[in-house]
Amino acid sequence: MQALPIITLETANELVNALQDYLDKSEASFALVIDRGGAILSQCGKIPDGADMTVLAALAAGSYAATRELATRVGETDFSALHQEGHHMQLLMSAVDDSVVLVTGFGAQTTLGLVRFYSARAVPQVAGIIEKARAAQRPAEPIFTSADVAAAFRR
Amino acid sequence: MAIVNYINKEIQFKVVYYGPALCGKTTNLIYIHGQVADTHKGELVSLATAADRTLFFDFLPLNAVVIKGFKTKFQLYTVPGQVMYNATRQLVLRSVDGIIFVADSQWDKMEENIESFKNLQDNLAKQGNNLDQIPYLLQYNKRDLPNIAPVHYLEYILNNRRVRVPSFEAAATTGRGVFASLNAISRMLLQKFAREHDTLTGKQPPAAAPAPARTALSGIAAATIRR
Numbered sequence: 001m002q003a004l005p006i007i008t009l010e011t012a013n014e015l016v017n018a019l020q021d022y023l024d025k026s027e028a029s030f031a032l033v034i035d036r037g038g039a040i041l042s043q044c045g046k047i048p049d050g051a052d053m054t055v056l057a058a059l060a061a062g063s064y065a066a067t068r069e070l071a072t073r074v075g076e077t078d079f080s081a082l083h084q085e086g087h088h089m090q091l092l093m094s095a096v097d098d099s100v101v102l103v104t105g106f107g108a109q110t111t112l113g114l115v116r117f118y119s120a121r122a123v124p125q126v127a128g129i130i131e132k133a134r135a136a137q138r139p140a141e142p143i144f145t146s147a148d149v150a151a152a153f154r155r
Numbered sequence: 156m157a158i159v160n161y162i163n164k165e166i167q168f169k170v171v172y173y174g175p176a177l178c179g180k181t182t183n184l185i186y187i188h189g190q191v192a193d194t195h196k197g198e199l200v201s202l203a204t205a206a207d208r209t210l211f212f213d214f215l216p217l218n219a220v221v222i223k224g225f226k227t228k229f230q231l232y233t234v235p236g237q238v239m240y241n242a243t244r245q246l247v248l249r250s251v252d253g254i255i256f257v258a259d260s261q262w263d264k265m266e267e268n269i270e271s272f273k274n275l276q277d278n279l280a281k282q283g284n285n286l287d288q289i290p291y292l293l294q295y296n297k298r299d300l301p302n303i304a305p306v307h308y309l310e311y312i313l314n315n316r317r318v319r320v321p322s323f324e325a326a327a328t329t330g331r332g333v334f335a336s337l338n339a340i341s342r343m344l345l346q347k348f349a350r351e352h353d354t355l356t357g358k359q360p361p362a363a364a365p366a367p368a369r370t371a372l373s374g375i376a377a378a379t380i381r382r
Binding site for chain 1: 158161166167169211222230232243247249251338345349
């Protein structure tokens with residue numbers, strides 16, 4: 001499994017810019033970049049009222065992983081996207097690479113065709129940013145040390 | 156692997172509660188959810204069968220201690236314990252950072268405990284991982300029931316790897332041992348993260364801190380629990 005990147009300011013800005021461009025063109029409501037463990041790497045757009053993005057990401061990762069496994073077990077080796085159709089909101093989940101998924105939420109203001117068309121362009125763009133972030137230098141200073149952890153647990 | 160986000164100043168860890176069917180994994184999460192202040196927790200989501208057995212996973216996001224300005228977030232998952240859901244357990248284990256293995260202390264559950272522990276090791280191996288790399292601890296649950304095995308026996312059958320790990324007696328229905336276990340795994344994860352970061356940045360790690368006190372109200376609990 002590939003290591004996930006550290007989300008620096010530069011990576012975060014690049015991801016948000018890519019997602020915003022994707023949302024502008026596809027007219028989708030929101031987009032999330034998540035890892036397959038269910039953690040959010042980046043998010044953009046109008047989040048549905050009352051929705052907890054952390055929960056949504058965990059469920060999307062589970063749903064995507066389960067469907068991918070199902071596809072594998074019926075002999076499908078090329079599984080790259082999952083579409084969930086609802087009355088008010090639809091979700092499209094697209095594999096960015098082995099560890100990362102792009103989740104797009106959209107309503108009646110756009111169509112699946114348009115979202116799929118632009119997601120096919122957004123995915124390699126996001127993949128490039130993630131790949132660059134993986135290869136980037138680590139920060140020069142530690143975020144915290146073992147002594148800081150020990151101090152936090154003594155409070 | 157923990158995810159570091161410099162924009163939100165957050166570090167996220169994924170903790171999985173693993174163990175045989177009906178050992179109390181979901182009960183741990185329900186107790187934690189009931190005790191933690193709203194400001195420090197998200198929704199508890201359970202993907203369960205009609206009979207309230209875990210089908211896919213339970214999920215509870217927690218915001219815990221702030222260290223050097225970075226919020227630490229722990230995403231707690233359970234796996235379905237029933238044997239037939241092994242494919243699901245493998246999915247939930249993806250990107251796991253730490254594991255709490257919940258054992259059922261009752262005598263007649265010993266075989267299931269051992270099988271589940273082996274199953275955990277097998278599933279980690281399928282992902283190219285192992286218990287030498289992932290912080291884990293043992294929680295001996297249901298200590299409030301009659302007909303339970305003594306702790307030294309549970310240690311003998313479960314905590315017998317080259318390096319012994321922390322273990323905690325618990326009765327998750329009453330909350331006994333629940334936060335002690337969560338505290339310990341969160342501290343283990345943060346210490347591992349700090350050590351790895353020290354290595355990445357070429358800094359010399361400081362001397363190891365003393366072992367954590369087994370109190371239910373330090374660390375993650377002290378930071379999050381409802382007053």
